[in-house]
Amino acid sequence: MTLRLGCALILAVAVVSCTSAPPRAIGKPVAIEAPLGLPPVPVPPENPPTVESIALGKKLFFDARLSADGSVSCASCHDPKQSFTDGMSTAKGIRNQFGKRNAPTV
Numbered sequence: 001m002t003l004r005l006g007c008a009l010i011l012a013v014a015v016v017s018c019t020s021a022p023p024r025a026i027g028k029p030v031a032i033e034a035p036l037g038l039p040p041v042p043v044p045p046e047n048p049p050t051v052e053s054i055a056l057g058k059k060l061f062f063d064a065r066l067s068a069d070g071s072v073s074c075a076s077c078h079d080p081k082q083s084f085t086d087g088m089s090t091a092k093g094i095r096n097q098f099g100k101r102n103a104p105t106v
Ligand code: HEC
Pocket: 061, 066, 072, 073, 074, 075, 076, 077, 078, 091, 092, 093, 094, 099, 101, 102, 103, 104, 105, 106
């Protein structure tokens, strides 16, 4: 019974999500200044960055739970202390596996 109710709720949310209007900014939009000499930062008008979305993005960037075994976050390879790289010739992922590409700055 509870499972059926849960499934119905998930389905209802999915249907509403698929049929509703495009996403709206949640929170207070933030203007992002481009560094001197660079063109303006492109921003989708219907989904501008906000204080809240920036805070969420920062949280997710450092969250190792996004990796299959909870050991690696974006910051593992794009470490802010190393100009958002990992300082290695090729990137190291979960279970100490090395890829074939260098982690560029982001
Ligand atoms: C295991 C290491 C690793 C992790 C973890 C990782 N990346 Fe990367 N990232 C790379 C590598 C390697 C490349 C280059 C891929 C290529 O050359 O095809 C890259 C490329 C990128 C680029 C493109 C940069 C450019 O200038 O083109 C962005 C943006 C990026 N990563 C963001 C992220 C985000 C966001 C996360 C977390 C959700 C993340 N990365 C997690 C290794 C990693």
